[in-house]
Amino acid sequence: MKSIAFLAILIVANFCTAQSAEDIVKKADQKYRGNSSYAELTIDIVRPKWSKEMKMKFWSKGSKYSVSVVETPAKEKGIVFLMRDKEVWNYLPTIDRTVKFPPSMMLQNWMGTDLTNDDLVKQSSLITDYNKKLLGEEDKEGYTCWKIELTPKENAAVVWGKIIIWIDKAEYMQMQTDFYDEDGFLINQMIASDVKVFDNKKLPSKLKVVPIDKPGQYTMIIYDDWKFDLSIPERYFTTNYMDRLK
Amino acid sequence: MIFKLAWRNIWRNKRRSVITLISVLIAVFLSILTRSMQLGTYEHMIDNVVGSYTGYVQIHSKGYWNERSIDNAFLANDSLMHNVSNVKGVETVLPRLENYGLLSSGDLTKVVGINGIDLKKELEIQDINSKIIEGTLFKNQNDIVIGKGVASYFNVGVNDTLVFLGQGYHGMLASGKFNISGIIDLKSPVLNKSTVLQSLQGAQYLFSAPELVTSLVIDKKENTGLHELQKAIEGVVDNNTFEVMNWEQMIPELHQAILADSVGGMLMVAILYMILTFGIFGTVLMMTQERKFEFGVLVSIGMKKAKLIFMVFIETVFLSLIGVLSGVILAYPIMLWKHYDPLVLPGTEGKMMENFGFSPEMPFYIQPDLAVTHALLIFAIAVIITIYPILVIKKLNPLEAMRG
Numbered sequence: 035m036k037s038i039a040f041l042a043i044l045i046v047a048n049f050c051t052a053q054s055a056e057d058i059v060k061k062a063d064q065k066y067r068g069n070s071s072y073a074e075l076t077i078d079i080v081r082p083k084w085s086k087e088m089k090m091k092f093w094s095k096g097s098k099y100s101v102s103v104v105e106t107p108a109k110e111k112g113i114v115f116l117m118r119d120k121e122v123w124n125y126l127p128t129i130d131r132t133v134k135f136p137p138s139m140m141l142q143n144w145m146g147t148d149l150t151n152d153d154l155v156k157q158s159s160l161i162t163d164y165n166k167k168l169l170g171e172e173d174k175e176g177y178t179c180w181k182i183e184l185t186p187k188e189n190a191a192v193v194w195g196k197i198i199i200w201i202d203k204a205e206y207m208q209m210q211t212d213f214y215d216e217d218g219f220l221i222n223q224m225i226a227s228d229v230k231v232f233d234n235k236k237l238p239s240k241l242k243v244v245p246i247d248k249p250g251q252y253t254m255i256i257y258d259d260w261k262f263d264l265s266i267p268e269r270y271f272t273t274n275y276m277d278r279l280k
Numbered sequence: 281m282i283f284k285l286a287w288r289n290i291w292r293n294k295r296r297s298v299i300t301l302i303s304v305l306i307a308v309f310l311s312i313l314t315r316s317m318q319l320g321t322y323e324h325m326i327d328n329v330v331g332s333y334t335g336y337v338q339i340h341s342k343g344y345w346n347e348r349s350i351d352n353a354f355l356a357n358d359s360l361m362h363n364v365s366n367v368k369g370v371e372t373v374l375p376r377l378e379n380y381g382l383l384s385s386g387d388l389t390k391v392v393g394i395n396g397i398d399l400k401k402e403l404e405i406q407d408i409n410s411k412i413i414e415g416t417l418f419k420n421q422n423d424i425v426i427g428k429g430v431a432s433y434f435n436v437g438v439n440d441t442l443v444f445l446g447q448g449y450h451g452m453l454a455s456g457k458f459n460i461s462g463i464i465d466l467k468s469p470v471l472n473k474s475t476v477l478q479s480l481q482g483a484q485y486l487f488s489a490p491e492l493v494t495s496l497v498i499d500k501k502e503n504t505g506l507h508e509l510q511k512a513i514e515g516v517v518d519n520n521t522f523e524v525m526n527w528e529q530m531i532p533e534l535h536q537a538i539l540a541d542s543v544g545g546m547l548m549v550a551i552l553y554m555i556l557t558f559g560i561f562g563t564v565l566m567m568t569q570e571r572k573f574e575f576g577v578l579v580s581i582g583m584k585k586a587k588l589i590f591m592v593f594i595e596t597v598f599l600s601l602i603g604v605l606s607g608v609i610l611a612y613p614i615m616l617w618k619h620y621d622p623l624v625l626p627g628t629e630g631k632m633m634e635n636f637g638f639s640p641e642m643p644f645y646i647q648p649d650l651a652v653t654h655a656l657l658i659f660a661i662a663v664i665i666t667i668y669p670i671l672v673i674k675k676l677n678p679l680e681a682m683r684g
Contacts, residue, residue: 081351081450109488110453126455129443146451 055166055182059199062206063097063161066237068262070095075102076258079147082250088145089258097161099271100154103279104145114276115144117155125276132273141193148222148243148253156192163190164197174209175227175238177202194221205229205236220246232260282587286594293567297599300563304603304658305610307556311549311654312611313644318545320619320645322538328638329534330527333471335374335497337510338530339364342523344494345530350379350449353492354521363516364496369504370513374401374497377483381446381454383476385434392430394444394476396483405499408464414438415462421482423461429473431463438462444476448487456486467634503647553661561665564596568669575673576681585673592669600662604655612651618644 053061070093077088088107094100104113112127122135140152164184172181179200186192195216200209207229213222222245226238241255269275290297330336344352356375364373377396382389399417402408408417415438418425424442436442440460448454458478466472484490500509506526514524528535578588622643625633630640 079450084450086450086452109485113453126445126453128455129445129457131443133445142447143451145453146447 055168055180058168058180058201058206059166059182059184060161062199062201062208065206065235066208067094067097070263070266072259072261072264072266073257074259076256077145077147078254078256080250080252080254086146093266093270095266095271101270101276101279110145113145114279115154116271116273116276118271120155122151122155123273123276125273125279127277130277132276148245148251152193159190159192160184160197160199163187163192169198171203172200174200174202175229177204177207177209177229179203179209207236207238209238222246230257232257233262235260235262282591283594286591286598289591289595290598293570296563296567300560300599301603301606303556303559303563304600304662305607307552308604308607308654308658309611311552312608312651313614315545315549315650315654316611316615316644316646317618317623317642318542318645319650320622321642322542323645324622324641324643325534325538325638326527328467329531333466334527334530336500336506337498337513337524337526339496339498339513339517340494340523340525342521345523345525348378348494350377350447350487350489350494353377353449353489353494355491356493356496360517361496364498364513367509367512367516369501369509371499371501372401372405374398374405374499375480375493376495376497377480377487377489377492378494379446379448379454379483379487381444383430383434384443384445385436385440388434390430390433392426392474392476394424394446394478394483394486396478396480396486398480411464411466412462413465415460418461418477418479418482421479421485422457422459423479423482424458425462425464425477426460427472427475428463428465429469430476431460433473436460444486446487449489449492452488454487467639553657556658557661557665560600560662561668564665564668568672572672572676572681575676576678579676580678580682585676589670589673592673593663593666596662596666597659600659604658608651608655612646615644615646618642619646 072094073092075090075092077090079086079088086107088110089105090102091105092100092102098119099117101114101116104110112125114123114125116123116125122140123132124135125132135151140155141150143149144151144154164186167183167185169181169183172179179202182199182201184197184199186194193215194213195218196214198212198214200211201207202209207226209226211224212220213224215221222243225242225244226240227242228238228240229236230239231237232239237257237260239257239260241257243253243255245251270279341352341354361373361375364370375398378393380391380393383392384390399408412425413428414431415425426436426442431437434440434442438460442458442460444454444456444458446454464472464475464477466475478486480493484492498509498513500506506528510524510526517524575588579585620643622641624630625640625642633640
């Protein structure tokens with residue numbers, strides 16, 4: 035009798051420590067998203083013969099609402115992107131107009147970066163649209179990471195054939211993400227680096243997006259400031275407020 | 281001596297000579313005139329489309345023509361402009377920045393091409409003002425000139441505002457409100473429906489491509505060979521970063537249409553020449569038979585056959601030369617007249633040409649190479665025909681010939 039009870043305790047304990055891949059991804063996602071977040075970003079777009087720097091402010095609430103406003107360059111100052119659920123709205127101060135991106139524009143590059151408009155709205159997709167499998171452990175940037183393979187669920191409307199994520203075991207930081215197409219070719223890589231403490235959370239402050247088929251080309255996203263769980267007025271995420279957002 | 285003999289021989293039988301002469305003359309006259317009309321029309325067409333829009337030769341960043349993305353824009357720096365301008369035969373070099381995007385007014389939206397042009401330089405080679413049907417050319421960066429098809433699509437006029445939205449250099453957002461300063465008729469429905477003109481600086485700012493251009497359009501001096509010019513320009517630019525294209529490569533449709541039509545014209549001329557060949561051959565044949573006795577006498581009194589052959593040859597040369605020259609002299613005044621006061625296609629046919637983007641005028645071609653080619657061709661025919669009397673003289677047996 036005693037031994038059975040002991041066994042039961044052992045089994046339960048085992049369940050507690052070895053989390054499922056599903057939980058790891060969820061936890062990592064929750065970590066950098068928080069209930070709400072505010073960030074100041076610098077985005078460097080690098081092309082073989084050209085490069086550009088942009089500064090933006092970014093607010094988010096849950097996984098469904100986020101809004102960002104361009105600070106520099108001067109020519110693009112005041113451009114606002116609002117993500118509501120699966121919609122992207124764009125406010126352009128030069129023409130004083132709010133435009134909703136049609137589905138045809140969702141796969142176009144966002145502001146000339148290596149991210150597509152679709153990438154911005156499909157942030158929750160990693161959680162809901164994929165089956166996860168723990169492949170093992172690997173070191174990335176000096177952190178021991180879980181290596182997790184994501185394969186799309188049946189009927190999920192996603193473009194990737196496979197995604198591999200490395201999530202740091204101690205802090206749940208998403209250190210690297212590889213995107214493969216349906217034929218198993220590596221298309222995009224997102225590499226995180228330069229871990230810093232933001233608002234008591236350890237998070238990588240640099241994210242480099244590299245399209246594999248375009249040599250000499252990448253986008254570097256740098257978090258200059260990052261705050262979590264602050265109260266953001268509801269109106270920030272409405273189309274009416276876009277022309278006043280600062 | 282032989283020349284004198286030949287000359288006299290021609291005028292011994294005036295009627296025969298005159299018939300030969302006139303057949304040569306008419307052939308030269310007609311073939312030069314028809315070809316002159318055709319070639320002139322082609323040149324005019326090319327001038328129309330190529331001269332004012334595409335340019336004879338363009339320089340782009342390598343690969344631009346296949347993938348017309350503004351990402352392939354390049355810096356047209358002074359040394360490049362200078363090198364290209366100094367190539368022999370280059371009239372002007374026009375920088376242009378072209379891109380596509382959405383133009384919108386109210387609920388209407390349309391895809392248009394925006395052409396940023398250097399107005400001052402463009403005005404040097406073409407009279408854009410005469411194509412403006414309403415308003416004026418752009419005066420500042422926020423002014424645009426739209427094609428009349430674009431204007432009627434949006435139902436807008438001068439001083440109305442249109443909104444543009446598109447992608448600039450390397451995916452930069454390009455948006456702006458523009459004031460319509462004028463409406464242009466580019467004489468081509470396709471262009472009218474999709475063209476927006478803007479100042480080069482305005483377009484460079486809009487597309488976040490300062491100092492950059494997508495193409496350098498080169499206008500050639502008259503009488504400069506297209507392919508020689510292309511080669512010469514290729515010689516001064518870096519062929520690893522730039523592509524130099526002529527209009528035949530850029531608008532193969534027009535080039536092929538002209539080739540097809542030209543082959544038809546050449547076929548007509550070929551038929552004319554065939555008739556002419558047999559006409560001359562007929563008279564030469566007659567002449568040879570009639571003069572067999574004479575040839576016999578000449579050979580028997582000791583004239584060398586070679587000299588005799590030479591004399592007959594000179595006769596034909598004289599005859600055809602006179603025919604060719606008088607044909608050219610007769611045709612040229614008409615060509616010149618119709619070059620400077622061209623035929624205009626009347627009625628619906630003229631309208632049709634206008635709809636295709638060509639003006640209905642048909643000026644004649646007056647470059648001397650045409651006359652020279654045809655004169656030489658007919659001359660060659662005459663010379664080939666002399667083979668017959670030569671053969672006859674070679675085989676000539678004086679006794680038999682004189683017996684008749």
